[in-house]
Amino acid sequence: MAMEAEAVSPQELALADTDINWDRLDKWRFHMIGAVLFTVQQGLLHPTALVKTRMQVAQSVSSSGSSGFKVFSHVLKRDGVVGLYRGFGTSAIGSLPGRVLHLTSLEVSKHMMMKYTQGLDMLPEVTRVGIANGVAGMFSNLVSCVYFVPLDVICQRLMVQGLPGTINCNGALDITRKVVKAEGIRGLYRGFGLTVVTQSPASALWWGVYGAAQHIMWRSLGYGDDEREKRPSHMKMVTVQASAGMVAGACSSVITTPIDTIKTRLQVMDDYDGVGGRPSIVKTTKILLKEDGWWGLYRGFGPRFLNMSLYGTTMIVTYELIKRLSVKKKE
Template sequence: MSVETEVITAPGLALADTDINWDRLDKTRFHIIGAILFTAQSALLHPTAVVKTRMQVAGSGLSHMRGIHVFRDILKNDGVPGIFRGFGTSAVGSLPGRVLALTSLEVSKDMMLKYTEGLNMPEATRIGIANGAAGMLSNLISCAYFVPLDVICQRLMVQGLPGTTFCNGPLDVVRKVIKAEGFRGLYRGFGLTAVTQSPASALWWGAYGAAQHIIWRSLGYRDDLEKKPSHIKMVGVQATAGMIAGACSSVITTPIDTVKTRLQVMDDYGVGRPSVIKTTKALLKEDGWRGFYRGFGPRFLNMSLYGTTMIVTYELIKRLSIKQAPEPEEEGVQR
C-alpha cells in the first residue's frame, strides 16, 4: 500500500502557491478533505488492485491470463461487487492510517527543512533530502497500521480461490487469522513491506524529481524567477512526472509485491507456516522467474495512475486547506 507524499516543486522555480508547508495548513480541514479525496481516488483504482492480487495467488487459474481477461472473468462470475471486494474495509480502515501518514509526513518534512536550513547545499537538493527523509519515515510509521489492514483486504479480495480460507467479512478474517497463527498472523509480510517499501518510496520520489526536472528544462524553465508557469501547466507537469515515477517503480517493485501478496493471503504451501523463502521457492518452482511478474500489467496501470492522481489530489488538498488568514511571517516561501 502506497503512502501519500508531498508535492515537490520543480527545481529552480519559485512557485509560492505550490509549496505549502505544515504551518500554513488548517490541520482539521487538511485531514477531512484528504480523507474524502483520497477515498474517492482509492475507489477509482481498487479494481486494478483486485485484478492484480488475484493474478498473483497460486492455483487461482488466473495467473497466466491477461489482466483485461481477469477483469472480465471477475465481472462475469461476481458482477460489479466482485471488482470492489475489500473496498469497504480498505476505505473505512484507511482513514486513521491516512491521518497518521499525512501528519508524520508533513511534520517530519517541516523538521528536516528547518534542520538543513543552514547547510551549504543547493536548495533543490535540500528540499529533495527533506522530502525523501519524510517519505521514508512516514512509510515506516504507517506500515505498523497498514500491514494488518492489507492482510485483511487482500484475503477478502481472493475469497473462493484455491488455497484460501472463506471469511465472512473483515472481523471474521481477523478472528480466523489470530486463531490460526496468533496476532503475528496479521503482520505477515511486515518485515518485507517495511524493508522494501522505504527504498521503493525513495525510488518513486527520485524518479518523480528527475522526471519533473527534465520536463521543466525541456519546456524552457530554468532559474528565471520571472518566468512562472500557469497552474494548468504546473499540474500537467506534476501529473506526467508522477505517472512516469509510478511506471518506473512498478517495474522494480512488482516481484517483491508478488511474494508479499502470496505470503499474506495463502494459508499453507504444504510445508508449514509460509515464509518469504518458502514463498519465493514455491513461486520459482511453479513458473520460473516470470512468475514474479504475475499481475504486472494491472500493477503497472495501478501505480502509473496512482502516481498521477496522487500528485494532483494531494496538491488540491493542500490548496483547499490553506489557513484563511495566515500571519505575515507564515507567508515566506520555502523553495
C-alpha cells in the same frame, strides 16, 4: 521549491505556489478534504489492485489466465461489478486513520528535511529536493506500516476469496477472528518485515523521483532564476505534477513488483502446497520460481504497472489539490 517563506532563493520564490509547506496548512481541513478525495481515488483504482492481487496469488499463471484482462473479465462475468470491489469497504473505512498518520508524518518530516538541506550549499538544488522528499517518504512509510500491514492482510484476503489455498471467511471481522485464532496477533503482521524492508526504500524512491522530476520540469519550463513574479497556471501546475507522479509510479513499479508478489502471497495464502505450516519468504519464493520461473516474480506486473502509474498520477494531483484547498486564509 520552497518549504519556508523567509530567506528563500529566487527559484523558491518562483515556485512558491507549487509546494505548500506544513505551516501554511489548515490541518483540520487538510485531513477532512484528504479523506474524501483519497477515498474517491482509491475507489477508482481498486479494480486494478484486485486484479493484481488475484494474479499474484493464483497457483500458476496458466491456471488463472496469463493476462490481467482475462482475470478482470472472469471476475466481472462471475461476480459482476461488485466482485471488482471486494474488500473496498474495509479498505476505504480502515484507511482513514492511517491516512492521517501517513500524511502528517510525511509533511512534517519533509518540512524538517527541507529546512535541514537548505544549509547544504554544496549539493545541487534538485538533489536537495530529491533527498528531502525521499527521506520524508521513507519515514512516513515506516510509521504507517504499523497500521496498514494488518489492514492489507485483511483486505487482500477479502479480494482472493474462493481461490485455492485460501480460507473462506464471512467479512473482515471473521477474517480477523480466524487469523488471530490460528496465529495470534502476528498473523495480522504477515509480511511486515518484508513490507518495511522493501516499501520504505520504495517510498523513498517514489517521493525522491517525484520531487526531483517535478523540480527538473519546472526549471526546464523557465520557472526559476530571476523570474520572481512568474507563476504557473493551474493547468500547467496539474500537468507537471501529474507527469512527475506518473514517472515516479512507473519507476517504482518496475523495481518493486517481485517483492510485492512475494509479500502478497505470504500475506494471503495458507496452504498452497498441500503440506500446511506457516509460509516463509524462502518457501514462497521457491514455489513461485517452481511454478513459473523468474517470470513468476512479475505476476500481475501489467495491472500493477497500470495501478502505480495511474495511482502516482491521480494521487499526487489529488494530494497537491488538497494542499491548495487547505491553505490557511490570510487574516
